[in-house]
Amino acid sequence: MMLLKKLIGTPIGAILLLASVAWCQVTITPDDPNIQYFGRVNFSNPQKPVFDWEGVYFKAVFEGTSCGVKFEDQGTNYFDIFIDGALWANTGPIAGNVTYTGVQGLSNSTHTILVSRRSETNNGTGTAFAGFVLDSGSSLAIPPARPIRRMEFVGDSITAGYGAEAVSTEAYTNAKTNAYLTYAALTARNFNAEYSLIARSGRGMIRNNGELGPVSAQPMPSYYEQTQVRVSSNNWDFAASQADAVLITLGTNDFSGNSSYWPDKTTFETAYIQFVQKVRVKYPAAHIFCTSFSTMKSTCTLYIEEVANLFISSGDARVHYASMEYTLISPDDIGSGHPNASGHIKMANALIPIVAAATGWSSGVDTSSPSAVAAVRDGAGADVDYVQATTFSTQLSANWDSSVDAESGIAKYWYGIGTAPGSINILAWADNGTSTAATKTGLTLSAGTTYYFSVKAENGSGLQSPATNSNGQYYAAPASTTTPVVPPVTPSTATIKAEIRAYPNPSNDISAANPVRFRAGGSIIKEAGIYTVSGRLIRTLSGTGAEVSELVWDGKNAYGQKVGRG
Structure with missing residues (x-):
């Protein structure tokens, strides 16, 4: 089992580069089939899908040197933008109709962009995504296959990432929330799973934080069926997005504050049982984890364990009790009174082996390389043995078979060009995204020389296959x-x-x-x-x-x- 020890790509500071008009010449609309969405998104208007749950993210593979992201928002939300798997910038607050223009100066090849919502919604009706803006003549490429699993986390401010980027007792601001850094997101990525966070600060299973009584009017389960937090319609399509695992992490707020307002055993356990039953109806085959944090009151953890055991004893073998044991050290692991990024890593390290043992899932951290490309063909179609100088004087093409990686999938292909098999003296390794064809222009070719393409695949963990070489294309002089x-x-x-x-x-x-x-x-x-x-x-x-x-x-x-x- 690989435990998470270091968080790579933690944002250092907010970078805000926004424009009120598009700055490139090609707009890719949100309904493009090559855009992948993760989490709960309202597609009632396909040209402007709206979302307001923290942690919603979307990604695409694009061609060119730049990529703009068009938003419409109320001005209180923040986003992380990743390019080719590395954090590029965090941006926000988004106010009005704007285009983020900070992704520029890339190599003229294919790249992957991932946009992740960091923050909870405090007002308004959500963020609308209005499309990508690319270089003139550029387009989206076919993306890699979606992750092999889907996980859903139902929780409170901890699951939402409240204070994940704060330091010790630093006052809370929405800019310090980051769902991408939570134990939930870390755990999901460890198992190569897409994830959805259904979480609101201050909410409990039956009682919300600070309320003067054991039962609240709108505890967390009352939001569970909603596509959007702030739109009360219970319209999420569970059948179309079946989860493989649901982790319920509620209880902290139920037993917060004055103990005279805490729910009693029957009240809390009845509410918890009813919620598990609802989840089971929505996801008949999912693993359901009744989860306790080490920071919860012992009364709460006891009740949660009893609920889990009730379902287990009744024959539901896919209900589990998950007791997360970890120690948060102040100030290193605390931000705004909550776990910060360091604390969330400790939480994920505690949760990962529990989920693995219950589900039989192996760690999503792939340790094996993808298969080598079976064949590389010179030319744009069937294999060619030569190109005529009068036809193509500055370019060479190749195409190849797809590689396979059952654990983390194929993230991209690399290709190089040389004058001997395996050599890349003409073109060093170039990122080709997920496309299995490449045409390199701007070359200076020598008549009477044979050129060879070399191709290797890279999986989701960054491991690469051995290179496969073409049999060469002879660059003939004009007839x-x-x-x-x-x-x-x-x-x-x-x-x-x-x-x-x-x-x-x-x-x-x-x-x-x-x-x-x-x-x-x-x-x-x-x-x-x-x-x-x-x-x-x-x-x-x-x-x-x-x-x-x-x-x-x-x-x-x-x-x-x-x-x-x-």
């Missing part, structure tokens, strides 16, 4: 109308006067199984040279230790590589 000057071949004995013939002639597919045979009408052949139409010697044929009357050519050059026409 000549004159007979090439061929250097003479001087035999070691008297010059052979006999006429040399080639069989079959013509031959469309020269190979070891279908070679070209050179004969001299019964005379002895000591040696023969194979030349291109431009006069370049590519292979010398000779007898194998004896004088022969026939030499055989399998269509390959002196390096054992198949050559094309020309």
Whole structure:
């Protein structure tokens, strides 16, 4: 089991680069099928999908050097933007109709963008995503397959990421909330699962924080069926997005403050049982975890365990009790009175082995490389052996078979170009995103040279496959109308006067199984040279230790590589 020890990519400071108008020439609308959405999103208007649960995220693979993100918001929400798996910036608060323009200066290739909502909704009706803005002529590529699992977390401010970026007793602000850094998001990513956070600060299973009584009018379960926090319609489509695991992490607020207002055993357990039953109806096959934090009151953890055992004893083998045991040290692990990013790592480390043991899931941290690409074909379609200088003078193309990685999926392909198999002396490794075809322009090609593509796959954990090489494409000089000057071949004995013939002639597919045979009408052949139409010697044929009357050519050059026409 790999435990999380270090958080990579924690934002250092907010970066806000916003414009009121689009700055690129191509707008990709939100209904583009190559955009992937995760979490609860309202698509009643496909051109402006709206969301307000913290932790909602969306991603896409784009071409070009820049990418803008169009938002419409009330001005209180914050977002993290990741490019190619690394944090690029955090931005906000988003106010009005704006385009984030900070993603610029990338290499002119394919890139992955992920936009994650950091904050809870405190007012308004949510954030509308209005599309991406790309370089002129650019588009979205087909994204990698979605994660193999789906996890849902139902909780309070801890699950929402309240204070995740705060330090010790630093006063809370919405800018310090970050759902991406929570134990929930960390746990989900560990198991290669997409996730949805259904959490609100101050809410409990039956009693909310600070209320003067054991039962509140709107505890957390009252929001559970809503697509949006602040839109009361209970309209989330559970059937279309079945969770593989649901983790219920409520109870902290029920037993906060003056104990005279705490719910009694029957009140709390009845509410908890009813909620588990509701979750089971929504997700018939899901693992349901009745979860306690080490920071909860002992009374609360006892009641939660009793509820879990009730379902287990009644025969529901997919209900589990998860007791998270960890120690938060102040001030290192605390922010605004809640776990900060360091504290959430400790919580995830406590939860991951519990989930693994109950579900049988292996860690999503992939430790094996993806499969090597089976074949790389020169050209844009079927394999070609040569390109004519008059047709393509500055570009080369290749395409290849897809690689496979069952654990973390294929995140991207890399390709390089060289003048020998495996060499990348012409083009160093270039990120090709998830596309299995590439055309490199702006090259300076030399006539009479064979160029080779090398391709390797990278999985979701950053591990790469061995490189697979193409068999080469010969860059031929422009077709000549004159007979090439061929250097003479001087035999070691008297010059052979006999006429040399080639069989079959013509031959469309020269190979070891279908070679070209050179004969001299019964005379002895000591040696023969194979030349291109431009006069370049590519292979010398000779007898194998004896004088022969026939030499055989399998269509390959002196390096054992198949050559094309020309």
